[in-house]
Structures are given as C-alpha cells and as structure tokens.
Amino acid sequence: MTITDTHRILKAQGLSIGYSSKKAKHIIADRMDFEFREGELIGLVGANGIGKSTLLRTLSGMQKALEGEVYISGIALSSYPHSELATQLSVVLTEAPSSKNLSVTEFISLGRQPHTNWLGTLSDLDKEMILWAMEQTDTNEIKDRKCFELSDGQMQRVAIARALAQDTPLIILDEPTTHLDLYHRAYILKLLKRLANDTSKTILFSTHEIDLAIQLSDKMMVMTPDSMVMDEPCNLISGGHFEDLFPKDSIYFDTKTGRFSVK
Amino acid sequence: MKSPRSYSRIFIALVILLVAVFLVNVSLGSVSIPFSEVFKGLTGGEVSKSSWHYIIVDYRLPKAITAILVGSGLAISGLLMQTLFRNPLAGPFVLGLSSGASLGVAILILGAGIFGGMLGGWLTSSWSLVIASALGSFLVLLAVLAVTLRVKDTMAILIIGLMFGSVTAAVVAVLSYFSNAEKLQQYVFWSFGSLGNQSWSGIGILSICTLLGLFIAVISSKSLNALLLGENYARSLGVRLKRTTLLIIISTSILAGAITAFAGPIAFIGLAVPHITRQWITSSDHRVLIPSVLLFGSIIMLICDTVAQLPSSEYTLPINAITSLIGAPVVIWLLVRKRKLIF
Numbered sequence: 001m002t003i004t005d006t007h008r009i010l011k012a013q014g015l016s017i018g019y020s021s022k023k024a025k026h027i028i029a030d031r032m033d034f035e036f037r038e039g040e041l042i043g044l045v046g047a048n049g050i051g052k053s054t055l056l057r058t059l060s061g062m063q064k065a066l067e068g069e070v071y072i073s074g075i076a077l078s079s080y081p082h083s084e085l086a087t088q089l090s091v092v093l094t095e096a097p098s099s100k101n102l103s104v105t106e107f108i109s110l111g112r113q114p115h116t117n118w119l120g121t122l123s124d125l126d127k128e129m130i131l132w133a134m135e136q137t138d139t140n141e142i143k144d145r146k147c148f149e150l151s152d153g154q155m156q157r158v159a160i161a162r163a164l165a166q167d168t169p170l171i172i173l174d175e176p177t178t179h180l181d182l183y184h185r186a187y188i189l190k191l192l193k194r195l196a197n198d199t200s201k202t203i204l205f206s207t208h209e210i211d212l213a214i215q216l217s218d219k220m221m222v223m224t225p226d227s228m229v230m231d232e233p234c235n236l237i238s239g240g241h242f243e244d245l246f247p248k249d250s251i252y253f254d255t256k257t258g259r260f261s262v263k
Numbered sequence: 264m265k266s267p268r269s270y271s272r273i274f275i276a277l278v279i280l281l282v283a284v285f286l287v288n289v290s291l292g293s294v295s296i297p298f299s300e301v302f303k304g305l306t307g308g309e310v311s312k313s314s315w316h317y318i319i320v321d322y323r324l325p326k327a328i329t330a331i332l333v334g335s336g337l338a339i340s341g342l343l344m345q346t347l348f349r350n351p352l353a354g355p356f357v358l359g360l361s362s363g364a365s366l367g368v369a370i371l372i373l374g375a376g377i378f379g380g381m382l383g384g385w386l387t388s389s390w391s392l393v394i395a396s397a398l399g400s401f402l403v404l405l406a407v408l409a410v411t412l413r414v415k416d417t418m419a420i421l422i423i424g425l426m427f428g429s430v431t432a433a434v435v436a437v438l439s440y441f442s443n444a445e446k447l448q449q450y451v452f453w454s455f456g457s458l459g460n461q462s463w464s465g466i467g468i469l470s471i472c473t474l475l476g477l478f479i480a481v482i483s484s485k486s487l488n489a490l491l492l493g494e495n496y497a498r499s500l501g502v503r504l505k506r507t508t509l510l511i512i513i514s515t516s517i518l519a520g521a522i523t524a525f526a527g528p529i530a531f532i533g534l535a536v537p538h539i540t541r542q543w544i545t546s547s548d549h550r551v552l553i554p555s556v557l558l559f560g561s562i563i564m565l566i567c568d569t570v571a572q573l574p575s576s577e578y579t580l581p582i583n584a585i586t587s588l589i590g591a592p593v594v595i596w597l598l599v600r601k602r603k604l605i606f
Contacts, residue, residue: 062498095495166500
C-alpha cells in the first residue's frame with residue numbers, strides 16, 4: 001500500500017461539486033470518488049455546460065466543494081495554505097493574461113513566484129527552470145516577443161511553459177485546445193503526453209477533442225448528466241460510456257474508429 | 264532575461280535629471296537670485312542678503328520638496344490603481360478620495376458661510392483645511408474598505424468609488440449653490456491646488472505618509488506582478504487576493520489622501536505619469552516600474568512647478584492648470600508618435 005500511496009498525486013473522496021447560494025444548493029456532480037497517479041495524462045470530456053470547468057475549479061482550489069474532500073499529495077485541499085498549494089498545483093486557464101504587454105520571458109518567469117523571495121528575485125535555479133520550460137515548449141525563439149504579438153497556438157505554448165516553470169507535480173489545463181487548428185490541437189496534446197511521460201507530472205486537461213483525447217490520454221473522465229466515469233479510454237469505449245456523452249438525435253459514437261460521426 | 268539591474272543606467276540618468284531639475288526649480292522665481300547664492304543657501308553657507316536666505320530656505324526649498332513628494336506619491340498611486348483595476352484610465356482618485364477631500368473642505372469653507380459663526384473662527388488656521396481634507400478622504404477610504412471586504416469583483420470597487428465621487432460632488436454643488444461669492448472663491452482657490460506655503464512640520468507629516476505609502480507599494484510589487492496575469496492566475500501562484508487588494512487600496516489612500524490634504528486635488532499627474540513612463544521603460548515588472556514612475560513623477564512635477572511660478576514675474580499660475588497644460592500634450596505626442604498605447 002505504501003508504494004501506491006506515494007505515487008498517488010490527487011484523491012477525491014465523496015466529492016460533490018456545484019454552486020450554493022443562501023436559498024439552495026445546485027449540485028452539478030454528486031459523490032465522486034477518483035484518484036490521479038504520478039505521470040498520468042488525464043482527459044476530461046463532457047458536453048457544454050455539464051460542469052467540466054466547475055470540476056477543474058474545485059480540484060484546483062478556486063471554488064469550494066459542496067461535500068467531500070480533495071487530497072493533493074496527501075493533504076486536504078481545504079487545509080492548504082495558499083502559498084503551499086502553489087508549489088503542488090499549477091493551472092493553465094482559458095483567459096488571456098490581463099496585461100498583453102508582458103513579454104514571453106516575463107510571462108513564463110512569473111511561474112517561479114511560489115519559489116522566489118518577497119521581491120520575486122530570480123535565482124540561478126529559477127533561471128534554469130525557466131530555460132528548461134522554454135525548451136520543452138519550443139518557446140525559446142519567441143521569448144522576446146510581447147504577448148499581443150503571439151498567435152493562439154504560440155500563446156498556449158507560452159501558458160504551458162509558465163505552468164512548467166512553476167514546477168508542480170500536478171498541472172490542470174482548462175480546454176487548452178480551444179481556438180487552435182487541427183495541427184496545433186494535436187501538437188499541444190502530444191506535448192502534454194510527452195511531458196506526463198518524461199517528467200512524471202500528472203496532467204489533467206478538459207477538452208472537446210474526444211478522438212484525440214482517446215488516442216493520447218492514459219485515462220479519461222467522462223462527465224454525463226447522471227454520472228462521472230473514470231477509466232482507461234479502451235475500457236470506456238467497450239463499456240459504451242461515450243454514447244451517453246451527447247443527445248442521440250444528430251451524432252453517434254462509432255466504437256470501431258473511436259470517434260463521433262454525423263447520423 | 265532583463266533584471267531590474269539592467270535598468271540601472273536609466274535610473275542613474277533619471278536621478279541626475281531630477282537633481283538638475285530640482286536646482287533649476289530652486290534657482291528660478293519672482294525674485295532673481297544668482298545661482299552661486301542659491302547654492303550657498305542650500306548647502307548652509309552664508310547668503311549675502313538675509314531676504315534671499317529666507318526666500319531660498321523657507322519658501323523655495325520647501326516648495327520643491329513638496330513638489331517631489333506630491334509628484335512621486337501621485338504617480339505611484341496612479342500606477343497601483345492602473346494595475347489593480349487593469350484599466351488605463353484609472354488614477355489616484357478613482358476611489359473617490361479627492362471628492363471626499365473636496366467635501367471636507369467644502370463643508371469647512373462653504374458650510375461656515377451657511378451655518379455661521381461656530382466654524383468661522385476656526386477657519387483662519389492653516390491646519391484646518393488640511394484636517395478637513397484628510398477627514399473627508401478618510402471617510403471615503405473607510406467606505407471603500409467596507410465595500411472591498413464585501414464585494415468579490417474588483418471592478419465593482421472601481422464603479423462604487425466613482426459613485427462615491429458623484430455623491431460627494433453633488434453635495435459640494437448644493438453647498439456652492441447656497442454660498443456667497445467670497446466663500447466660493449476661497450473654495451475654488453483651494454481646488455486649484457498649491458505646492459507653496461507649506462510649513463516644515465507639514466512637510467514632515469507629508470514625507471512620513473509618502474514613505475509609508477511607498478513602502479507598502481514596494482512590498483506589494485511581487486503580488487502586483489502576479490496581477491498582470493489576471494486574478495485567477497495570481498491566486499494560483501499563491502497571491503492572497505483580498506489582502507493584496509486591501510494593501511494596494513490602503514497605500515493609494517495614504518498617498519493620495521495626504522497629498523490632497525496638503526496640496527489640494529492635483530489632477531493629471533497620477534493618471535499620466537505611469538503612461539509616460541511606460542513609453543520609455545518597456546518592462547511590465549513593478550520592481551522596475553515603481554522606481555521609474557517615482558522618478559518621472561518627481562521630475563515632471565518639478566518642471567510643472569517651475570513653469571507655474573512664471574520665472575521673473577510676480578504671478579504664480581494654479582499648479583492644477585499647469586500639470587494638464589504641460590502633461591496632456593506630452594501624452595498625446597507620445598501616443599501619436601508610437602501609434603499605440605503600451606499598457
């Protein structure tokens with residue numbers, strides 16, 4: 001048991017997510033149990049509005065869980081001090097940086113903040129990590145450009161480099177392939193796959209690229225209105241879980257090719 | 264990778280420029296005094312006329328120091344507000360601080376006319392304006408802090424600050440409507456702003472407030488840099504948003520509140536200097552921006568004051584008009600030349 005415990009990065013126990021107001025609780029997903037292990041690439045899929053972002057926000061501590069608890073590296077999320085959590089978990093969000101005037105280097109360097117002193121001075125180790133993050137994401141050549149000069153694909157690579165520079169065992173990405181062309185969608189997901197394998201980081205991403213995710217993910221989380229199932233992609237296909245993803249009136253899931261087709 | 268150290272040349276150049284502008288500011292005035300005598304006066308030597316000594320040490324020097332404090336303080340608080348609200352139009356007074364100060368002063372000056380005697384006698388003291396202005400700012404600050412602790416959205420603070428401003432402006436308008444010409448003129452003169460006639464004790468208090476506000480800005484610079492990514496990213500980097508927002512608001516309030524109390528509602532500097540600085544300093548790093556904005560603010564304020572006192576004439580123009588008259592064309596010229604706003 002001790003071996004499995006040390007390789008477990010995240011564990012959710014009886015986790016219910018959603019929004020609560022004074023009057024009522026709006027539950028999006030109820031009593032989920034799952035865990036992430038070291039070096040896993042996990043794809044989260046589900047229809048629009050099913051609660052993918054809510055799940056990601058809850059797992060990354062931006063939103064409180066309605067019930068249950070999330071443990072990251074063995075410590076409950078609700079009892080993490082802010083600064084401590086930043087060394088365990090980094091995020092790539094859909095939102096653009098609010099200052100487009102940041103250079104790529106400045107943007108990536110900000111990922112080192114949890115490791116720097118009160119003024120944010122970069123040590124040699126910090127600079128090494130930033131360089132490594134740039135090499136991993138092929139952002140070295142654009143390091144002097146400003147964020148407003150980048151294409152969507154370049155911006156996404158820079159955002160991933162920033163998360164890498166933060167040097168955390170767990171990275172959570174919210175729809176990293178939106179707005180990208182087919183080549184860049186595949187590029188980004190392959191990059192994530194390689195990073196998970198090579199650095200034994202655990203990477204969770206939400207996406208609408210179901211066929212790409214099936215091909216590349218080690219495990220997938222499938223969110224439907226009734227349940228959340230997590231397993232290896234082939235088991236999910238044979239279990240018929242992708243059929244429940246969308247209403248059945250216009251598309252169907254072809255189990256042979258592993259993709260959706262128009263009826 | 265550009266570290267703050269690689270900007271040291273620019274900093275040195277700016278410091279030299281600041282010293283030069285300071286010396287020019289002290290040398291020029293309605294009475295022409297030879298530069299050698301000015302230098303003697305500043306370094307504590309014997310000045311050939313005692314009236315010159317008085318003009319240099321007790322009038323021009325305090326005015327120049329006030330200009331530096333006012334310019335740097337307002338510029339820094341403008342920078343803080345622009346970063347916190349991610350809005351290039353934000354300035355030191357978006358939270359309604361100057362409106363609060365105006366209200367305090369309006370009640371003191373105009374209210375004295377309406378409500379009669381009780382306040383009238385007290386008015387003569389030069390400290391009464393400072394106290395009324397500080398009280399007004401302080402009340403608005405309390406209201407803004409109460410709002411900050413309640414609302415989740417930073418933008419809501421901005422809008423609520425503007426609302427406070429409108430309400431206080433309305434009260435001032437009502438007070439003005441019922442006031443006589445003499446009191447109105449007195450109020451209008453205050454609203455022009457003034458750097459002169461500061462006592463040394465006043466400058467002492469202003470310095471302490473400016474240093475305190477600056478200190479908070481400097482210790483917040485790491486969080487300010489994280490805020491450039493947006494609030495969610497900042498939080499994911501370990502920034503405690505509520506505490507950071509409070510610190511930035513308190514720093515701005517101390518700076519802008521104290522400056523308005525002593526020098527009146529000086530417009531434009533706080534809004535424009537951060538933009539002027541960004542056109543030269545391409546870094547977004549607050550560890551570079553804070554010292555640069557501070558130096559640019561002091562230099563520009565000293566230049567404005569030099570122009571306002573109209574060398575070798577006995578008139579002094581209102582400083583508030585000069586800051587805009589000089590500053591606005593500079594900002595327009597910079598934007599047209601670079602064709603875009605760097606923000």
